[in-house]
Amino acid sequence: xxxxxxxxxxxxxxxxxxxxxxxxxxxxxxxxxxxxxxxxxxxxxxxxxxxxxxxxxxxxxxxxxxxxxxxxxxxxxxxxxxxxxxxxxxxxxxxxxxxxxxxxxxxxxxxxxxxxxxxxxxxxxxxxxxxxxxxxxxxxxxxxxxxxxxxxxxxxxxxxxxxxxxxxxxxxxxxxxxxxxxx
Amino acid sequence: xxxxxxxxxxxxxxxxxxxxxxxxxxxxxxxxxxxxxxxxxxxxxxxxxxxxxxxxxxxxxxxxxxxxxxxxxxxxxxxxxxxxxxxxxxxxxxxxxxxxxxxxxxxxxxxxxxxxxxxxxxxxxxxxxxxxxxxxxxxxxxxxxxxxxxxxxxxxxxxxxxxxxxxxxxxxxxxxxxxxxxxxxxxxxxxxxxxxxxxxxxxxxxxxxxxx
Numbered sequence: 001x002x003x004x005x006x007x008x009x010x011x012x013x014x015x016x017x018x019x020x021x022x023x024x025x026x027x028x029x030x031x032x033x034x035x036x037x038x039x040x041x042x043x044x045x046x047x048x049x050x051x052x053x054x055x056x057x058x059x060x061x062x063x064x065x066x067x068x069x070x071x072x073x074x075x076x077x078x079x080x081x082x083x084x085x086x087x088x089x090x091x092x093x094x095x096x097x098x099x100x101x102x103x104x105x106x107x108x109x110x111x112x113x114x115x116x117x118x119x120x121x122x123x124x125x126x127x128x129x130x131x132x133x134x135x136x137x138x139x140x141x142x143x144x145x146x147x148x149x150x151x152x153x154x155x156x157x158x159x160x161x162x163x164x165x166x167x168x169x170x171x172x173x174x175x176x177x178x179x180x181x182x183x
Numbered sequence: 184x185x186x187x188x189x190x191x192x193x194x195x196x197x198x199x200x201x202x203x204x205x206x207x208x209x210x211x212x213x214x215x216x217x218x219x220x221x222x223x224x225x226x227x228x229x230x231x232x233x234x235x236x237x238x239x240x241x242x243x244x245x246x247x248x249x250x251x252x253x254x255x256x257x258x259x260x261x262x263x264x265x266x267x268x269x270x271x272x273x274x275x276x277x278x279x280x281x282x283x284x285x286x287x288x289x290x291x292x293x294x295x296x297x298x299x300x301x302x303x304x305x306x307x308x309x310x311x312x313x314x315x316x317x318x319x320x321x322x323x324x325x326x327x328x329x330x331x332x333x334x335x336x337x338x339x340x341x342x343x344x345x346x347x348x349x350x351x352x353x354x355x356x357x358x359x360x361x362x363x364x365x366x367x368x369x370x371x372x373x374x375x376x377x378x379x380x381x382x383x384x385x386x387x388x389x390x391x392x393x394x395x
Contacts, residue, residue: 014395051260051264052263052264053260053263053264053394054394054395066264067264068260068261068264070257070260071257072255072256072257072258072260073256073257074256074257074258074260074261075256076191076195077256078195078198087187087191088261088265124261
């Protein structure tokens with residue numbers, strides 16, 4: 001099976017500053033990779049590059065269909081959560097259930113706490129059917145139960161041949177391959 | 184997805200601030216007789232032009248909610264990841280914006296024309312000029328909204344950018360409403376079509392540039 005994400009000799013420049021160069025890695029089905037590094041080392045930028053939202057300065061990025069969870073929930077604030085998630089995917093119920101959000105389906109997004117919003121963002125990714133998940137600081141604002149539920153979802157996703165690339169300076173549950181970025 | 188996007192913007196428009204520009208348009212039309220006096224002849228002569236100025240300024244009101252909330256909230260990024268191109272997003276935004284602005288303005292033109300003592304044949308020309316001109320105006324508004332999204336003082340900046348660019352539309356729309364005849368109408372239509380054709384690409388380029 002071919003790689004779901006491949007970086008070949010990639011360099012990224014932001015605001016005149018070279019964040020990294022000569023970056024090579026592959027992410028195959030069933031693999032998970034954590035991008036680690038201090039604040040400002042370019043973890044989020046690497047994820048946006050992987051998603052195709054940024055262009056590399058040099059090099060080449062090949063990607064399969066993917067879903068991205070970052071700081072922006074991309075859910076309509078005035079809609080109930082269930083309906084807001086349905087804009088992106090027809091049947092979000094299962095992933096809402098998996099993240100403990102089922103009882104919030106009728107609550108408007110604007111009333112959710114930051115932890116609940118994070119779970120909702122992750123539910124959007126989980127409902128997407130994309131083989132590649134990009135998670136930017138997935139543990140931010142999540143409580144212990146949320147982190148555990150995310151761990152279970154990631155395991156299930158890997159078992160079905162998916163792959164996960166996460167950017168985090170925290171310790172993520174499970175065995176992760178590490179990619180260290182240095183400023 | 185494009186249909187869902189248009190429906191979403193329509194819902195957000197009609198449950199939110201779509202009515203504000205129309206109220207503003209009517210308010211400006213109400214103010215004109217106060218400003219120039221109740222002389223019916225004079226009002227009838229300048230009325231159509233005054234309505235178009237009211238329409239242009241009303242078009243400025245929704246500009247900050249057209250693109251910026253979706254950019255800040257990551258919706259534009261997610262649409263791209265769902266395979267929707269920036270040009271498609273732009274086209275959907277233009278269609279949705281026109282649908283929440285053009286028809287309402289068309290309806291509001293009736294009471295506004297009554298306030299300004301615009302006669303029947305002139306009213307027919309005003310209405311036609313609104314049908315012809317507002318799609319172009321909506322396209323221009325969306326492009327300017329995208330160009331100013333995320334900038335500080337975007338609202339004022341958008342006004343400075345939009346109004347000069349709308350001058351050609353204003354000239355031929357007002358000329359047609361006066362008695363410029365079919366040539367002015369054809370030129371207004373040409374400008375409207377030009378704006379409609381160009382705006383999705385300008386908007387898309389602005390969306391890409393804003394993606395950091």
